[in-house]
Amino acid sequence: MDEQTPPSDFTRLRRHPERAAYDRAAIYAILDAALFCHIGYTRAGRPIVTPTIHWRENNHVYWHGSSASQMLEAIPGTEICLTASIFDGFVLARSGFHHSVNYRSVMCFGRPELVTDRDRKLAALERFIEHFFPGRWQHLRPPTEQELKATRILYMEIDEASAKLRTGDPKDPPEDWNWPVWAGVLPLQLAHGQPIADPHLPPGIFPPEGW
Amino acid sequence: MDEQTPPSDFTRLRRHPERAAYDRAAIYAILDAALFCHIGYTRAGRPIVTPTIHWRENNHVYWHGSSASQMLEAIPGTEICLTASIFDGFVLARSGFHHSVNYRSVMCFGRPELVTDRDRKLAALERFIEHFFPGRWQHLRPPTEQELKATRILYMEIDEASAKLRTGDPKDPPEDWNWPVWAGVLPLQLAHGQPIADPHLPPGIFPPEGW
Numbered sequence: 001m002d003e004q005t006p007p008s009d010f011t012r013l014r015r016h017p018e019r020a021a022y023d024r025a026a027i028y029a030i031l032d033a034a035l036f037c038h039i040g041y042t043r044a045g046r047p048i049v050t051p052t053i054h055w056r057e058n059n060h061v062y063w064h065g066s067s068a069s070q071m072l073e074a075i076p077g078t079e080i081c082l083t084a085s086i087f088d089g090f091v092l093a094r095s096g097f098h099h100s101v102n103y104r105s106v107m108c109f110g111r112p113e114l115v116t117d118r119d120r121k122l123a124a125l126e127r128f129i130e131h132f133f134p135g136r137w138q139h140l141r142p143p144t145e146q147e148l149k150a151t152r153i154l155y156m157e158i159d160e161a162s163a164k165l166r167t168g169d170p171k172d173p174p175e176d177w178n179w180p181v182w183a184g185v186l187p188l189q190l191a192h193g194q195p196i197a198d199p200h201l202p203p204g205i206f207p208p209e210g211w
Numbered sequence: 212m213d214e215q216t217p218p219s220d221f222t223r224l225r226r227h228p229e230r231a232a233y234d235r236a237a238i239y240a241i242l243d244a245a246l247f248c249h250i251g252y253t254r255a256g257r258p259i260v261t262p263t264i265h266w267r268e269n270n271h272v273y274w275h276g277s278s279a280s281q282m283l284e285a286i287p288g289t290e291i292c293l294t295a296s297i298f299d300g301f302v303l304a305r306s307g308f309h310h311s312v313n314y315r316s317v318m319c320f321g322r323p324e325l326v327t328d329r330d331r332k333l334a335a336l337e338r339f340i341e342h343f344f345p346g347r348w349q350h351l352r353p354p355t356e357q358e359l360k361a362t363r364i365l366y367m368e369i370d371e372a373s374a375k376l377r378t379g380d381p382k383d384p385p386e387d388w389n390w391p392v393w394a395g396v397l398p399l400q401l402a403h404g405q406p407i408a409d410p411h412l413p414p415g416i417f418p419p420e421g422w
Contacts, residue, residue, distance in 0.1 A: 035399070036298055036312075040251035040260035047258050049251035051296035051316050083260035087247055087401070090343065092419070096336050096351050097358040101247075105262050125307050132301065139392040140307050147308040169409050177411040181350040182418045184408040188246075193300070193398030198380050200388040207393050208303070 024059075026163045030106040031056050034084035035132075035190065039063070039071065041080045054084070055131040061108060062124060064153045072152045075112050082108045082156065089187040093170035094179035102185060104165040110156040124153045133208050235270075237374045241317040242267050245295035246343075246401065250274070250282065252291045265295070266342040272319060273326075273335060275364045283363045286323050293319045293367065300398040304381035305390035313396060315376040321367040335364045344419050 031037075036053045050071045054063045061082055065072045088102040115121045122143065129137045143151075170183050195207040242248075247264045261282045265274045272293055276283045299313040326332045333354065340348045381394050406418040 036296070038249040038251075038260050038262075038294060038296070040249075040258035040292075042253060042256075042258050045253075046290055046320070047251035047253050047292045049249050049260055049292045049294035049318065051249075051294065051298075051314065053312060079257055081251075081258045081260045083249055083262065085247070085249070085262035087262075089404070092344070092347075094352050095354060095358070096340050096348070097354055097362065099340065101264060103247075103262065107260065109257070129307050129310065133303070136303075136392070137307070141305050141387055141390045141392075143306060143308055147306070151308065169407075172409070172411075174411075176352055177409075178413055179352045180413070180416060181347070181352075182406075182408070182416045183412055184406055184418065186406050186418065186422050187404030188401050189404060190298070190399050191402035193400055195393075196380075196396040196398065198383070198388075198394040198396075200383070200385075201394055202389055202391070205391060205393045207395065207397065211397050 023161070023163065027106050027108070027158075027161045028056060030086065030104045030163055030165070031061065031084050031108070033104070034086050034106075037061075037063075037082050037084035039075070039080055039082050041071065041075045041078060043070075043074050053132075054082070055128055057127065059158050060155045061110075061158060062128065062153060062155045064125070064128065064151060067150050067152050069152065072114075072154060076114050076154065077111055079109065079111055080156070082110075084108075087188055088167070089185050091166070091170050091185055092183050094172045094176040094181055094183050098170050098172050098176075100166060100170065102166050102168070102187075104163070106161060106163045108156070108158045109160040110158055112154040112156040115153040115155060118148060121148055121151065121153055124155070125151065128153075136208065234372070234374065238317050238319070238369075238372045239267060241297065241315045241374055241376070242272065242295050242319070244315070245297050245317075248272075248274075248293050248295035250286075250291055250293050252282065252286045252289060254281075254285050264343075265293070266339055268338065270369050271366045272321075272369060273339065273364060273366045275336070275339065275362060278361050278363050280363065283325075283365060287325050287365065288322055290320065290322055291367070293321075295319075298399055299378070300396050302377070302381050302396055303394055305383045305387040305392055305394050309381050309383050309387075311377060311381065313377050313379070313398075315374070317372060317374045319367070319369045319372040321370040323365040323367040326364040326366060329359060332359055332362065332364055335366070336362065339364075347419065 091100040296316040302311040
């Protein structure tokens with residue numbers, strides 16, 4: 001198998017300011033393209049990895065959850081690793097060793113904090129909905145104070161981050177090129193399915209544009 | 212936002228043997244459906260989350276990488292968390308609070324070990340390729356001893372695991388049903404794109420069935 005190190009830039013943003021412009025752009029592009037991420041933290045010394053959807057604003061990543069969430073209880077102020085990965089395809093080579101995958105992945109380190117202020121929380125929820133479905137927030141039934149209290153929002157300044165990705169063809173050595181087996185890339189992408197309207201939806205209301 | 216706790220079964224397989232049959236089936240189904248996972252471990256006390264592709268055999272999960280991989284260097288014998296998540300769609304409600312996502316996710320805990328025996332490693336690589344592309348292994352250029360040495364394979368007995376998932380419609384309260392905004396599920400799935408043949412592929416060789 002080919003765990004060939006992909007074009008990699010493990011970058012501590014603070015330590016390589018000369019690479020920061022490029023790296024931040026690459027890191028932000030992957031973070032923004034990924035619909036969800038995995039957050040790693042430690043509880044009683046054990047690593048725990050939880051999926052969540054996230055959104056980014058400048059150098060901060062946001063996510064949310066219930067006030068009853070164990071993860072959201074455990075992590076404010078502690079160091080976490082937030083990894084967002086997009087699987088772009090299988091890379092099939094002539095030998096097992098050179099098989100690989102095309103992907104884009106970003107790892108972000110920082111210490112999350114809770115958004116405690118009521119108005120900041122409300123504004124963050126709006127940006128959350130707007131991030132995924134632009135224009136939707138103004139049409140929603142507005143949140144109640146109780147709903148706001150029951151929602152936790154975390155944000156994290158990205159202290160350090162690295163992006164890793166692999167693109168393109170298999171890297172078989174030329175002596176393998178004529179081996180009689182298919183080689184190339186089998187692309188994968190997250191695709192939209194047909195919207196499924198809620199059974200209680202009144203007639204004449206249509207799903208968001210693009211779906 | 213609705214971090215409504217989804218139908219959840221946090222299950223220590225060893226501690227709830229009466230639920231093991233159902234839970235194992237649910238956990239294995241999600242592990243098998245996910246093409247890749249995220250592995251959380253600690254290095255110098257810091258949580259780190261790395262994506263990788265995996266495969267399962269009975270109660271073991273396998274993954275692989277280069278002998279030079281930091282992750283594969285760090286984790287044998289230590290406790291890790293392997294989380295595999297499938298994002299099935301957005302759940303759009305009438306209020307921001309009840310928005311959610313449909314997903315299937317499994318968290319597995321254990322202590323990975325290296326496959327060190329040469330023949331076991333070769334057999335595992337074969338199962339790896341066959342897991343993703345049944346029938347392909349026999350057509351590949353066989354691995355060299357050097358390639359085998361340059362590949363690390365890890366396996367982990369699943370000591371504990373839990374599955375979490377959400378399916379179905381939004382859970383708006385009936386008093387919101389007539390709010391004039393679209394509500395329902397926007398499904399997402401990882402879809403195949405058109406195969407991209409390697410530029411050096413001789414003519415007359417076709418991609419794996421189903422692509």
